[in-house]
Amino acid sequence: KQEVTQIPAALSVPEGENLVLNCSFTDSAIYNLQWFRQDPGKGLTSLLLIQSSQREQTSGRLNASLDKSSGRSTLYIAASQPGDSATYLCAVRDSGGYQKVTFGTGTKLQVIP
Amino acid sequence: EADIYQTPRYLVIGTGKKITLECSQTMGHDKMYWYQQDPGMELHLIHYSYGVNSTEKGDLSSESTVSRIRTEHFPLTLESARPSHTSQYLCASSAMAGGFYNEQFFGPGTRLTVL
Numbered sequence: 001k002q003e004v005t006q007i008p009a010a011l012s013v014p015e016g017e018n019l020v021l022n023c024s025f026t027d028s029a030i031y032n033l034q035w036f037r038q039d040p041g042k043g044l045t046s047l048l049l050i051q052s053s054q055r056e057q058t059s060g061r062l063n064a065s066l067d068k069s070s071g072r073s074t075l076y077i078a079a080s081q082p083g084d085s086a087t088y089l090c091a092v093r094d095s096g097g098y099q100k101v102t103f104g105t106g107t108k109l110q111v112i113p
Numbered sequence: 114e115a116d117i118y119q120t121p122r123y124l125v126i127g128t129g130k131k132i133t134l135e136c137s138q139t140m141g142h143d144k145m146y147w148y149q150q151d152p153g154m155e156l157h158l159i160h161y162s163y164g165v166n167s168t169e170k171g172d173l174s175s176e177s178t179v180s181r182i183r184t185e186h187f188p189l190t191l192e193s194a195r196p197s198h199t200s201q202y203l204c205a206s207s208a209m210a211g212g213f214y215n216e217q218f219f220g221p222g223t224r225l226t227v228l
Contacts, residue, residue, distance in 0.1 A: 036219075043119075043222045044203065046218060049216045091217065093217075100158075103156045104155075
């Protein structure tokens with residue numbers, strides 16, 4: 001059974017700092033990994049999708065990496081802004097069966113002005 | 114921006130009422146999902162569909178039912194709502210492209226309160 005863990009559970013940083021969010025998963029037989037952000041009481045917004053054959057994806061100030069063999073992904077946020085404050089979730093889609101998607105428990109980020 | 118819609122956004126109802134939460138997507142995606150999320154907690158998959166006339170239960174036991182008569186529409190129904198059903202319900206969809214399952218897109222969610 002796939003298990004997805006995100007560390008830390010919460011993070012508070014001053015504006016302008018670069019930061020790294022971590023996601024680890026137990027079964028390396030994955031199809032893809034997706035990073036989302038969720039604002040309080042809202043749905044999830046897709047940030048980056050990494051296919052199993054890829055090592056990283058970039059979008060603006062965000063860079064996500066994937067190391068399938070070690071079961072890890074990181075989301076790097078450069079020059080953090082107060083608008084980045086949200087909960088960040090990673091989701092892993094398995095390659096077998098019905099390609100189940102397993103979500104991590106999230107990292108709640110607060111960027112202080 | 115993802116074209117996936119959920120209505121209503123907020124719903125407060127009394128115990129025993131029958132309700133249907135609507136979810137529609139205009140992207141032609143074959144896979145659709147319903148998740149349940151309590152405040153500050155993780156998402157739990159309650160139903161999913163591979164396509165028209167295909168529905169399956171997810172990991173979390175749910176008293177709700179779903180239907181998929183049209184590709185774009187995936188409604189969730191509670192026959193008799195109870196306070197334990199109070200939660201946020203998130204609908205999502207994804208498609209296959211180039212041999213890979215594409216991004217999963219989420220709707221804005223329906224926050225349900227059962228009194």
